[in-house]
Amino acid sequence: MGGETPELSAQERAGKAFPVSWDQFHRDCRALTWRLNEVGPFHAVIAITRGGLVPAAIVARELGVRVIDTVCIASYDHTKQGDLQVLKGISDAAMKLGGGTGKGLLIVDDLVDTGKTGKLVREMLPDAHFATVYAKPKGRPLVDTFITEVSQDTWIFFPWDTALSYLPPLRDGAA
Numbered sequence: 001m002g003g004e005t006p007e008l009s010a011q012e013r014a015g016k017a018f019p020v021s022w023d024q025f026h027r028d029c030r031a032l033t034w035r036l037n038e039v040g041p042f043h044a045v046i047a048i049t050r051g052g053l054v055p056a057a058i059v060a061r062e063l064g065v066r067v068i069d070t071v072c073i074a075s076y077d078h079t080k081q082g083d084l085q086v087l088k089g090i091s092d093a094a095m096k097l098g099g100g101t102g103k104g105l106l107i108v109d110d111l112v113d114t115g116k117t118g119k120l121v122r123e124m125l126p127d128a129h130f131a132t133v134y135a136k137p138k139g140r141p142l143v144d145t146f147i148t149e150v151s152q153d154t155w156i157f158f159p160w161d162t163a164l165s166y167l168p169p170l171r172d173g174a175a
């Protein structure tokens, strides 16, 4: 398609990279739990899949919560954000535990970026507590508790999306 400029992905627009190792992610999830421990107790954890599954497991383990539900939402196809699709809603059992409004429930996701995903889940559970490990400025007002803020033009690389690989030396042009 000669001459056309290809549309930049969200990752390309972001420009800066923030790679997170498993160790770092585990530490950040534990730090998040320290904060959440002051806010709870919670009847259940609601993980926003898929990115919320790993932090939800770590947070639930640390808080001693054994009821975990999912709300399954897809928006980014790799790095391009499309329309939000709710592939699975919150279960009736979890809804009941939260009295229909989410009171006493803890929603967990890996990050908020534009805040679109978080906004949708907040509408489903207006009284729930919403926690993410990382937050970008646009999504930050939606989150009750988070650990690290990164700039809007940063792309976070999670350990489950990456692998160790060779990096050429700086003087050979590595970023």
Ligand SMILES: O=P(O)(O)OC[C@H]1O[C@H](OP(=O)(O)OP(=O)(O)O)[C@H](O)[C@@H]1O
Binding pocket: 048, 049, 050, 051, 052, 073, 074, 075, 076, 077, 081, 109, 110, 111, 112, 113, 114, 115, 116, 117, 118, 139
């Ligand atoms: O604040 P937003 O701009 O809505 O972006 C944040 C959401 O995007 C990512 O999920 P994604 O849709 O890529 O799906 P995944 O969790 O299955 O990777 C991330 O895990 C958040 O859920």
Ligand SMILES: O=c1[nH]c(=O)c2nc[nH]c2[nH]1
Binding pocket: 076, 111, 113, 154, 155, 156, 157, 158, 161
């Ligand atoms: O892996 C990811 N890193 C990000 O920074 C991001 N923002 C939205 N969705 C994302 N996924």
Ligand SMILES: [Mg+2]
Binding pocket: 048, 049, 050, 051, 052, 109, 117
């Ligand atoms: Mg997600």
